[in-house]
Amino acid sequence: MDFAHGRLRRYGSAQMALWLFGKMPECSVLPNEFTFATVINACSILAHLRTGKKIHALVELLGFQSNLVVCSSLVDMYGKCNDVDHARRVFDLMGCRNVVSWTSIIAAYAQNAQGDEALQLFREFNRLMLERPNHFMLASVVNACASLGRLVSGKVAHGAVIRGGYDSNDVIASALLDMYAKCGCVEYSDKVFRRIRNPSVIPYTSMIVAAAKYGLGRMSLQLFQEMIDRRIKPNDVTFVGVLHACSHSGLVDEGLQQLESMHEKHGITPTAKHYTCLVDMLGRTGRLNEAYELAKSIEAEPNQEALLWGTLLSASRLHGRVDIAVEASRRLIDSNQQVVGAYVTLSNAYALNGEWETAHDLRSEMRRTGVRKEPGCSWVEVKDSSYVFYAGDVSSCARGNEVVTLLRELEGKMKQRGYVGGSRGLVFVDVEEEAKEGIVGLHSERLALGFALVSIPKGVTIRIMKNLRMCRDCHEAFKLISDIVEREFVVRDVNRFHHFKSGSCTCRDFW
C-alpha cells in the first residue's frame, strides 16, 4: 500500500538503478556519460553521499570529469547530500556551464540554509546573460527568498516568473505561495493559491501549513476539507500540516479525530512525526501527563526521536513540569541530540520553578563542558537589503543610538499602560531565547523593531524574522507598541507568525 507513494516508488527505482550499475563490471560493460548522469541522480534521490563519492571517483577515472551533464548531476548530488562545499568545488571546476548547472548549485545553497549565497549566484547568472532563468531555477530562487524571509527579493523573483510565463506552473505557484507565507504575507499566499487552476496535493499542503503557522487553524481545516471534496489524495505531509494546525489553534479534539481518520479514511499509517504533533497538541494545552505517556510509547528513528522529546521538553517548560523536563532532556542529552537546547530549556524550567541554584549549576556545567549556544538574532529587510540584530549588541546595530533612544522612550509609554517588563524572573527564564542574560529590554527583535520603526514609513507593515522563539516579554511589549505607534508588525519566529495590530496579536497569546 505504501508503495503507491510516488516518493517510495522513486526510491525503489533508484535502488534498482544502483544495483544494476553494480552488476555492470560482471558483464564487462563500461558506463558512459548517460550511465553516470543516471546513477548519480539515483544517489541524489537516495542521498547516498558515500556511493556518490565513489561514482565521482569513477567519473574521473574514466575521464568524464569535463562532461557538462555529468558534472551538473554531481553538483546536484552533493547538494542533496548536504555537502555544499563539494557541490561548489565541482561547479567551480566546470569548464562550461548551462542553466542546469547553475540551477543545481543555486538549489544546493537554497536547500542547505545558505539562501544568501543562492541569491548571489542568481545575480551572477543574470549578469552573465547567457541564458534566461527557467522555471526550475526560479523555483529554487523563490525557495531561497522564502527561507531568508526576503519579501522584496521574492517579489522581484515573482516578476521574473511572470515575465518568463511560468506563473501558471504548479510547482512555481507552490514555491511562491510558500515564499509569501514565510515572508509574513499570508494574504498574498492565498491570492497565489486561488489562482492555481487545479491545485495538487503540494500547493494544498503548503497552504494548509501556511495558515497553520498564522494560527488560522479553521482555515487549514477548511482547505483540507476542500481538497478531500475535490478528490485530491492527502499524503503524510498533509497530515503533519493538519495536525500542526490543530495544535497551533488549540483544537485538540479535532486533532485526535483527524489522526484517527488518517488511517481509517485515508489509508495513511501515522508515524512518529504525526504522534509528535499529538504530543505537541496535548503539551501545549497543559495535558502533560497524557503527552508524556504518549511520548514514551512511540518508537522512532534518532532524528524523529529528538524532535519528539524536544517537543515534550518545550511543553514541560511552558507548564513548569520540571519532572518531565528532566526526563526529556536526559533522553536528548544521552542520545547526543539537541544537547544545547536541552540544557538551556531544562535550566529555564528549573528557573521558572524557582529552583535558581540548579538552574545556575546547569549553566556552569554548560560552560565547563564547552556546550555553546548559537546567539539569537533577528533581521529585517529594508529596500532589498537585510539588516541583522543581536541581543544587547548596540554597537553592531544599524542606527544604534537612535534605536535605543526610541526603545527607551517607548518603554516609558508602555509603563504608563501598566507594562512591567524585564523583571528578574522573566530575564532569567528568557535566556533560552537570547545568548546574553539580563538584557531583556534589548532582545534582538526589539532592536530590529526599533530600527524598522525609524526606517520603514508609517502605513507599511513591518516584518521581522527571528532564528529563535519570541519571548513572552517581547510579545507583550510588541502588542503595546503596536497600539502606541499605531502600526502593524509581523514577527516570524522559528515556530510561527505573530501579527501585532492595535494592541493585540493574532495568536491570542496561545502559541
Place this chain on the structure above:
DNA sequence: AGGCTACATA
C-alpha cells in the same frame, strides 16, 4: 536519441 535542474513537514 537518451542523461542532469524546481515546490509542502519537524
